[in-house]
Amino acid sequence: MDACLRCLIAIYLAVKCCKSEITYCKESVDSVTDVTSCPKFKEEWEIAAREKNCSKIATEQNCVVAEKFKYHCVINGHRNALLEVCAPERLILGHCTEFNVIGGVIQDHRTAPCYNRSFPKCDRFYYSTEAYKYPDCYNLVKRTSTPRKTPTDSNYIWLLIAAVVAITVVVTIILIYVGHLVYLKMKGLDTNVQKRAKYTYNSKQRGSGEVAFIRTSASSVTNDQRQSSASIGSADSHPDKGASDLQNMTSFF
Structure with a gap:
């Protein structure tokens, strides 16, 4: 009996808390980026949260107190994308967590109850910043388009x-x-x-x-x-003719 009473009180407080925080948050919508996967362990979640640096936006938004404006990685309302977003932390009741871009809020994915089921599995209630504990919810995503490229x-x-x-x-x-x-x-x-x-x-x-x-x-x-040589030879071959000529010249004188 005490356990049921405590459960009812917890549910009442959760519903009251959730109702007070279900409001459109422009800063959350502006911070949305498509990703190919979400962290599935606490350490990975913390690293991704530091890279997203939601604390910088937290001081500039008016959707919730800065301490509750935190990093999330959840499915979208159409189950066709995984989203990283800075948004107010919420208590989720037995469903997978989604970020509704049109509504600008973190909320229960109503068509994906996960408490006390074989698939997907989750706890009866948990904070939206603990979505990494329930990877079955990420496996619901069926991509119909290529994720948009980040500026980086x-x-x-x-x-x-x-x-x-x-x-x-x-x-x-x-x-x-x-x-x-x-x-x-x-x-x-x-x-x-x-x-x-x-x-x-x-x-x-x-x-x-x-x-x-x-x-x-x-x-x-x-x-x-x-x-x-021919001239010399000719003179040698006619010596008498030369003497005769000499005698003729002597007689003349």
């Missing part, structure tokens, strides 16, 4: 693209420069080869002229020698 993901992608473009430009410039150097070097080699070929050709031409001149000179000398 978008910035990372743009930084990656910029880095790739910069590297491509630098590599292209280096390749052009190296290609230009190779071209100049090859052009210089071709010029040297042409000069050497021309020099060799001219040398051959000069050499041929000198050889021809030498041959002509030698031929002339040979002919002169032949003519001289």
